[in-house]
Amino acid sequence: MNRESLKNCKRIVIKIGTNSIMQSPTKVDYQQIDRLAFVCSSIQQQGKEVILVSSGAVGVGASEVNMDEYPTEIAEKQALASVGQSALMNLYSRFFQHYGQYVGQILMTRDIINYPSSYQNCQSSINSLIEKNIIPVINENDAVSVDERNHRTRFGENDTLAAVVTELTEADLLIILSDVDGLYDANPHHDDTAELIPHVDEINAEILDMAGGAGSTFSTGGMETKIKAAESVMSLGKSMIITSSEDLNVIFDILAGETEGTLFRKYKKESVLKEEG
Numbered sequence: 001m002n003r004e005s006l007k008n009c010k011r012i013v014i015k016i017g018t019n020s021i022m023q024s025p026t027k028v029d030y031q032q033i034d035r036l037a038f039v040c041s042s043i044q045q046q047g048k049e050v051i052l053v054s055s056g057a058v059g060v061g062a063s064e065v066n067m068d069e070y071p072t073e074i075a076e077k078q079a080l081a082s083v084g085q086s087a088l089m090n091l092y093s094r095f096f097q098h099y100g101q102y103v104g105q106i107l108m109t110r111d112i113i114n115y116p117s118s119y120q121n122c123q124s125s126i127n128s129l130i131e132k133n134i135i136p137v138i139n140e141n142d143a144v145s146v147d148e149r150n151h152r153t154r155f156g157e158n159d160t161l162a163a164v165v166t167e168l169t170e171a172d173l174l175i176i177l178s179d180v181d182g183l184y185d186a187n188p189h190h191d192d193t194a195e196l197i198p199h200v201d202e203i204n205a206e207i208l209d210m211a212g213g214a215g216s217t218f219s220t221g222g223m224e225t226k227i228k229a230a231e232s233v234m235s236l237g238k239s240m241i242i243t244s245s246e247d248l249n250v251i252f253d254i255l256a257g258e259t260e261g262t263l264f265r266k267y268k269k270e271s272v273l274k275e276e277g
């Protein structure tokens with residue numbers, strides 16, 4: 001499928017997972033944060049509108065307090081998220097400012113889905129940042145969100161959150177940066193013969209069957225939540241790409257219309273008039 005039209009995307013949500021900004025489960029990758037700041041700032045300064053959905057609160061918190069292992073208990077994760085989220089924003093603020101770009105933090109809970117006034121409020125604060133040429137940096141409010149049967153305010157992973165943000169901001173494209181360069185017909189970490197699927201135009205049972213869970217101790221979503229995010233983005237008539245975070249220049253290539261990762265976009269029939277000439 002032709003990717004040329006991706007050149008015209010104006011508003012882009014970029015989601016980066018914990019895995020992609022850490023050297024190890026408890027060590028931050030500062031070079032990667034620097035490169036991310038450079039790429040996002042460059043795109044913004046080319047006249048596009050970037051919204052960054054970044055995981056990493058818990059991981060950066062674990063790094064800040066010199067933990068040896070990524071935490072597993074909820075209370076501990078929440079405490080570390082409170083340390084890590086402010087440290088993460090501090091890093092983003094400093095690195096982005098180096099490239100002449102301001103960022104603003106928005107922390108969300110699932111309430112925005114259930115309460116229209118929360119949804120609208122969130123939408124207007126994000127839009128207001130965008131109008132001021134500030135890149136919103138969005139994460140879940142991990143320190144307070146809960147997952148109780150009668151009160152669920154937690155997303156738990158950021159693929160779903162990124163799809164919600166894509167809808168909320170009416171963005172044209174969601175780029176999910178992962179530790180894998182796209183959707184394969186089987187988990188490539190378990191099957192050497194797995195092949196990359198360059199384009200998905202419909203989420204059906206076959207695609208759902210290919211998608212497995214998370215690939216590391218500090219990731220939560222895996223391919224399953226990415227496919228669900230794709231389903232939601234495609235239902236809005238928008239596009240989503242899963243690609244590798246290894247070389248962040250890939251974002252420039254995607255926006256230049258080059259074939260990278262897996263593109264999720266509904267097939268649109270070319271105009272009949274055009275065919276008839």
Ligand SMILES: Nc1ncnc2c1ncn2[C@@H]1O[C@H](COP(=O)(O)OP(=O)(O)O)[C@@H](O)[C@H]1O
Pocket residue numbers: 017018019020177178179180182183184185186187188189210211212213214215216219220221222223224
């Ligand atoms: N069909 C598949 N194609 C690619 N990756 C898959 C597939 N099924 C499961 N996975 C797993 O999904 C992981 C990517 O998701 P995740 O672990 O949540 O990482 P991230 O935090 O980078 O989003 C891969 O590393 C891989 O282990």
Ligand SMILES: N[C@@H](CCC(=O)OP(=O)(O)O)C(=O)O
Pocket residue numbers: 016017018019054055056057058059081139140142156157158159218219220221222
């Ligand atoms: N909101 C959490 C995200 C947790 C998480 O693992 O997300 P992801 O890496 O996108 O699977 C954090 O910032 O630590």
